[in-house]
Amino acid sequence: MAVSCIHLVLLLCLVPATVASPRRNLRISPTDFAALDAxxxxxxxxxxxxxxxxxxxxxxxxxxxxxxxxxxLLSGSFAFTFTKPPxxxxxxxxxxxxxxxGRASAISLAVLEWRATCQGVQYDRIFGVxxxxxxxxxxxxxxPLQNGVVWSVSKDVTRYASLLAAGNSTLAVFVENRVDGGLTGVYYxxxxxxxxxxxxPTRPPPAVSPADLIVPMSRGLPLNDGLWYKIQNATDVVSTSVTLPSNIYRAVVEVFVSFHGHDEFWWTNQPGADANGPFREVTVRVDGVLAGAAWPFPVIFTGGVNPLLWRPITGIGSFSLPTYDVELTPLLGKMLDGKAHEFGLAVTNxxxxxxxxANLHLWLxxxxxxxxxxxxxxxxxxLAATATSSRTTASRQISATGWxxxxxxxxxxxxxxxxxxxxTNTGDTVNQTTVAHAGVAAMGRAGVLYYSARTHHSFPLLLDSGADQVTVTHGLEETTVAAGLWxxxxxxxxxxxxxxxxxxxxxxSWGIRQTYRYEATDGCYSRNVTSxxxxxxxxxSSEACVKGPLR
Structure with a gap:
């Protein structure tokens, strides 16, 4: 199979005209960009x-x-890592x-910090832990730049408390990098x-505290690659066979996804002109039955469109890609029989x-x-989908109830x-919005609400690539309302x-303006930054903004 990573588009490999439109070049090779950056x-x-x-x-x-x-946990250097073990x-x-x-419930907050440096000529690269x-x-x-770059990521990993508190295990880190042909950057x-x-010590509430067991749905070590599966076309389905414990009362699958190669800029595809149009979704199936879906946030990596767009403030989600939860609890009736079941992932178009x-979070x-x-x-x-010469729309509903x-x-x-x-894609302009609503409600026989959560996501994206100016306006809007005894x-x-x-x-010249505002019943944070x-x-920045209402 041909090597695939963030950067394999347009300039390092020949892309058939049926796959990528010749009108738009959204990658500049590091060697070419080094000359422009100079x-x-x-x-x-x-x-x-x-x-x-x-x-x-x-x-x-x-x-x-x-x-x-x-x-x-680990300190390493990542030079030529293609086809090598993590x-x-x-x-x-x-x-x-x-x-x-010693118990997972003793952890009030767990933070995983990634801190790295690189100097020289190099692409942005995907990595996983x-x-x-x-x-x-x-x-x-x-x-990176010739003088070098440094950055860090801090991610809340409290939901993995049962893994962190478990016995001996293996930490694996893979950075998909190569050093050859003028590419000199090594990531440390x-x-x-x-x-x-x-x-x-407090007794954690049922169902909404971190899961008691996390089952990985990934490729296992040893291997010469990352532990992720690779989906290469619309018919690919990757799956993990899992035999579930017999005393589960809640199950949620958490999906990790990133897009590379010919589909890094899937959202710029024109219907009819580019491969499979601009719509993508990740589907989750249990024994072949659709259990849920994730409609991905269009992350733009630090070398995408034009690297100057993301210097020094990088794109939303670029350093820590979002994950997507799918509630499986209503479907447990078909999974508690002591037999192995297939959990499959696919990507539409x-x-x-x-x-x-993915990670399967289980409450016992x-x-x-x-x-x-x-x-x-x-x-x-x-799935309901329509397409004209410049516009693509799609919608989907999934609902399940179980006891x-x-x-x-x-x-x-x-x-x-x-x-x-x-x-909507008019050639010079791409205007896209994805909206997702998810709800879960758990009720007792007497009408008691044990827990509920309603989540709304909106992902607006506008790319305007004029003759003398390129502008990207990107947004992430998220609201969650929770209730119930637990x-x-x-x-x-x-x-x-x-x-x-x-x-x-x-x-x-280039510049970035970003407005970030988080409000919650237990605190808030705002930051306005311009470069x-x-x-x-x-x-x-401020942590003294008005707190959100209890709803």
Missing amino acids: VAPSPADASRPTTFFEVDRPLRPPPGSSGPCSTL ATAAYSAPPCLAAAG WLGGAELLRGSTAE ANVTLHLYFRRT AVDVWYVD DPGSTATAAGLVSYMAPE VESSYGNITTNATQTFAFDN SSGPRYQSLRNTQRSSVVGGGA SGYSIVSDQ
Whole structure:
């Protein structure tokens, strides 16, 4: 199979006219860009590495927490890594966790930090971090400068507490890089785990606390690649066979996805002119039955469209790609029979290549060795999609209701997903919006609401590529409202993250303006930051904004 990564488009490989439109070049090779960068305005101190960053809120432990307890998990260099094994390190729970009681429930916050540097000529590269085969973090590297770049990512990994507290395991890190043919950049990275602990042990609420067991749906070691599966076309289905424990009362699959090669810029495809048009979705199937879907956020990596667009403020989601949850609880009735079941992933309309894997989060009944479950209703009409010469729309609905009998009683769970997609492509302009709604509600026989959550996502994207200016306006909007006896933490949280990046005159000047606002019942954070060239000209942040209402 041909090597596939973030950068294999247009300039390093020949792309058939049926796959990529010749009108749009959204990749500049690092060697060509180095020549352009040499005449562009330089960083203020070109003798030192330039710091790149993705705007995100700081991670704060809950009040009363102790810590952090910090453990360096792996330190490595990544030069020519194609067709080579991931870097690995033995993992065991840090001693400070044992001192705090040793249980996953002792962890109030877990943060995985990725810190890296690179100098020279190099593409941006995809990387992943796995623990025991379960992916914890996927990101794109910064595309380096001759004077070097440095960046860091901090991701909340508290939901993997059961993995972090488990016995001996293996940490794997893969950076898909190559050093040859003028590409000189070597990535150096440290992976560190920071743990915070509850001072007073508390019994975690059922169903909404971190899962008791996480089952990886990925490729296993040893292998000469990342642990992700690779989907190369619209008919590919990758699957993992899993025999579930008999006492599950809730199940959620978390999907990781990234897009590369001929499909890195899938959202710029014109219907009828480009391979399979601009619409993509990741489907989750259990024994061939559609269980749910994820409509991906259009992440733009740090070398995409024009690298100056993302210097020094990188694109939304570029350093830590988003993941997508699909509720499987209503379907447990067909999975608690002690037999192996196939959990499959596919990408609608896919073109080579998509990297996908998933984690199956399972909650186990502490009061019994076996639960019972049954399906009440299921509805999943066919995908509705239309296309004209310049516009593509799509919509989908999925709904399932099922009951689970456990020591908590007989609880009926309803899970729904609705999606809408609209993409207009006029050649110089691409205007796209993806909207996703997800809901889950778990009710007892007496009408008691144990937990519910309603989530709304919106992904607006506008690319305007005029003769003398390229502008990308990108947005991530997310709102979650939770309720019920078992609900804990923020019952309301809202994020509005908007970014506008422009390059004028082919690189004579460029600038980025980003507005980030997070509001929740337990806190908030806002940041407005503007750059011109490599300089930050304005940066205002606050944690004193008005908190969101309890809804």
